[in-house]
Amino acid sequence: MPPAASLSLPPSGLRRVLGNLAHLLGGKAAAGVISLVYLVIVTHTLGARDYGVLILVNSYVVLVGSVVAFSGFHGVVRYGALALTAGDTPDLARTVRFMAVVEFALGAVAVAVAALLVPLVGPRLGWTPDAMRLAIPYSLAVVATVRATPQGLLQVARRFDLIGLHQTLSPLVRLVGAVGVWVAGGGLTGFIIVWLAAAIVEGIAMWGLALVAWRRLLPDERLLGPWRGVPGRKPGFGRFILITNFDLTLRELAPNLAPLTIGWLLGPAAAGLFALAQRASSILQQPAVLLSQASYAVLADFAAKREFKALKHTVWRSALLALAAGAVVVAVLAVLGGRFLTLLGGGSFVGGTALLVLVALGRMAALASAPVAAGLTGLGLPQRSMAVALLTNLGLYPLLPLLLWRLGVDGAGWHAALQGLIATAILALLFRRDVRRAKLA
Incomplete structure (x- = not known):
């Protein structure tokens, strides 16, 4: 029988990451099945053009939300882990309150900006008159992006099961609403209203779920309490949250900017085809986001305790596992992708196989890079990931219009593949160098 001490050993970093990921994937798997049902209803009802308009309205608002609003996710997780390690729960509470105030304030600004710009943007994207009228109140959909602080608190509390549960809420609302619109014989207007409700x-549900984490971690702290002065109390805090927020903004920029650029240059039908290719390859994109979320809390804990060997081991094993899984998915899509797109969207989405495979390649690379980027942030070096995102999302963006002009909508696939592969290679090189430096410091 093993000695008693060995029974209390903590699980390996990879096991912890996979445990967190299992909770998230459980919710995502349910959400994926639900999303598949409503996606078939929407695409078959609207066709490529009107589906493209729906996607463009949503992408526009999400883009404004990601650029203007503020994410408190990394600040809460990193400094929350440090506060818990030090046993300083009042500091954790103050940090969460501060990030919540910042996120709410800039979220309100994002709603106003999105509404004000609709008359300028809508006509260039081919929106219908009904879509133009609904796009202004649809600016409230920014609320869906104003939930990073409570998500960070749930991660600090290790309630990944609740984060997984949360992922099913929006698809459920979309499914129920889509069925209602379909039964009633509605069209684009009805689906826009459903997407807004979802x-x-x-957004609201995440804040409600975070109360569970608050009661567990901070049972003696009031929700409304001191929040000012957090940047002054924590050296480097302000710089850290600004860099990580900018990094997240850049990462979310490309997925939302690409369909808007396609719609601007090629019209809503091309944007609809690209959006369906993105959705069909979301089996890779969503795990990339989830793997980053699942691994970051573990890696931040290793970094806080200066367990660099465990940090490096967990990052590389997670990345290789993600790459292997992604390669299998890409191979399947290369063989069955055309039939899959037609099954999902109907006859108006024929001819997108090459586009689907290229988008999937980019997302396979992003899946592998997710734990590497999380490792760099856990080391307190979010600027590395930000610089790479700046290069690939903005530096490579001028290639997108050129590729669209030469290759049509397939050019967007080549652009996505280049972005993912280049970003992954650079991040891997940076992590290898920086973890070595951290060990010597």
Whole structure:
């Protein structure tokens, strides 16, 4: 029988990451099945062009939300882990309150900006008159992006099961609403209203779930309490949250900017085809986001305790596992992708196989890079990931219009593949160098 001490050993970093990921994937798997049902209803009802308009309206608002609003996710997780390690729960409470105030304030600004710009943007994207009228109140969908602080608190509390549960809420609202619109014989207007309701539920629900984490971690702290002065109390805090927020903004920029650029240059039908290719390859994109979320809390804990060997081991094993899984998915899509797109969207989405495979390649690379980027942030070096995102999302963006002009909508696939592969290679090189430096410091 093993000695008693060995029974209390903590699980390996990879096991912890996979445990967190299992909770997230459980919710995502349910959400994926639900999303597949409503996606078939929407695409077959609207066709490529009107589906493209729906995607463009949503992408526009999400883009404004990601650029203007503020994410408190990394600040809460990193400094929350440090506060818990030090046993300083009042500091954790103050940090969460501060990030919540910042996120709410800039979220309100994002709603106003999105509404004001609709008359300028809508006509260039081919929106219908009904879509133009609804796009202004649809700016409230920014609420779906104003939920990073409570998500960070849930991660600090290790309630990944609740984060997984949350992922099913928006798809459920979309499914129920889509069925209702379909039965009633509705069209684009009805689906836009349903998408708005789902976004509002998605944002509000996360804050409600975070109360569970608050009661567990901070049972003696009031929700409304001191919040000012957090940057002054924590050296480097302000710089850290600004860099990580900018990094997240850049990462979310490309997925939302690409369909808007396609819609601007090629019209809503091309944007609809690209959006369906993105959705069909979301089996890779969503795990990339989830793997980053699942691994970051573990890696931040290793970094806080200066367990660099465990940090490096966990990052590389997670990345290789993600790459292997992604390669299998890409191979399947290369063989069955055309039939899959037609099954999902109907006859108006024929001819997107090459686009689907290229988008999937980019997302396979992003899946492998997710734990590497999380490792760099856990080391307190979010600027590395930000610089790479700046290069690939903005530096390579001028290639997108050129590729669209030469290759049509397939050019967007080549652009996505280049972005993912280049970003992954650079991040891997940076992590290898920086973890070595951290060990010597």
